[in-house]
Amino acid sequence: MKQVLVLTGTPGVGKSSISRLLASLLNGIHVSLGDLVRQRGLSSGLDPERQALIADEELLSKHVKEIIKKTDGCIVVDGHLATSVLGAKDIAFAFVLRRDPDDLLNVLVGRGFAERKARENVAAEILDVCLFDAVETYGEGKVCEVDVSDKSLQDVANEIISVVSGQSRCRKGIVDWLTRLESQGRLDDFLASL
Numbered sequence: 378m379k380q381v382l383v384l385t386g387t388p389g390v391g392k393s394s395i396s397r398l399l400a401s402l403l404n405g406i407h408v409s410l411g412d413l414v415r416q417r418g419l420s421s422g423l424d425p426e427r428q429a430l431i432a433d434e435e436l437l438s439k440h441v442k443e444i445i446k447k448t449d450g451c452i453v454v455d456g457h458l459a460t461s462v463l464g465a466k467d468i469a470f471a472f473v474l475r476r477d478p479d480d481l482l483n484v485l486v487g488r489g490f491a492e493r494k495a496r497e498n499v500a501a502e503i504l505d506v507c508l509f510d511a512v513e514t515y516g517e518g519k520v521c522e523v524d525v526s527d528k529s530l531q532d533v534a535n536e537i538i539s540v541v542s543g544q545s546r547c548r549k550g551i552v553d554w555l556t557r558l559e560s561q562g563r564l565d566d567f568l569a570s571l
């Protein structure tokens with residue numbers, strides 16, 4: 378059965394690691410939107426500020442829909458660009474991966490992100506940017522959150538499979554980084570630099 382699952386979330390939450398594992402556990406394929414843009418030249422230029430390719434969303438959308446059309450089975454679409462290239466009717470579920478802001482900052486700094494860029498991304502995580510984006514595109518019913526903090530890739534993949542197979546409920550509102558950091562008096566550490 379054809380089934381499209383979207384994995385979205387802030388850079389560094391673990392979308393690609395988990396998508397790869399999930400696709401293999403479900404005998405499906407992993408479609409990385411970032412890799413497609415880079416490898417197939419589906420870009421419309423270079424963003425000078427971010428030093429990153431600007432995806433040609435129309436071309437990317439066509440390309441991904443072609444892959445979905447010709448694939449039978451499970452397709453795991455990896456990347457926050459998903460909301461710009463696939464609509465609600467194209468997908469079964471969108472999973473928004475969430476990660477503890479302190480952990481996320483460590484991942485991004487460890488990856489060589491400049492401090493400012495790392496903090497900008499962590500701020501987006503705290504402010505639920507990807508969650509809002511996913512709900513806006515796919516609607517409440519198809520969007521589920523998964524907190525990946527302190528969990529193994531296997532545990533996260535199992536959690537997702539359990540929702541897809543109907544054994545667990547699709548949940549939202551499972552994390553509230555904003556309230557937690559505010560109550561610790563640490564919110565400004567993350568948001569003041571914006």
Ligand SMILES: Nc1ncnc2c1ncn2[C@@H]1O[C@H](COP(=O)(O)OP(=O)(O)OP(=O)(O)O)[C@@H](O)[C@H]1O
Nearest residue numbers: 387388389390391392393394395484525528529530
């Ligand atoms: N559950 C996890 N536990 C521990 N480390 C993890 C976990 N998930 C991912 N990682 C590590 O976190 C880092 C980021 O993971 P990954 O590259 O999969 O994120 P991403 O969301 O795809 O990022 P991007 O948006 O930049 O593509 C990697 O170093 C990965 O090994």
Ligand SMILES: [Mg+2]
Nearest residue numbers: 392393394411
């Ligand atoms: Mg990735």
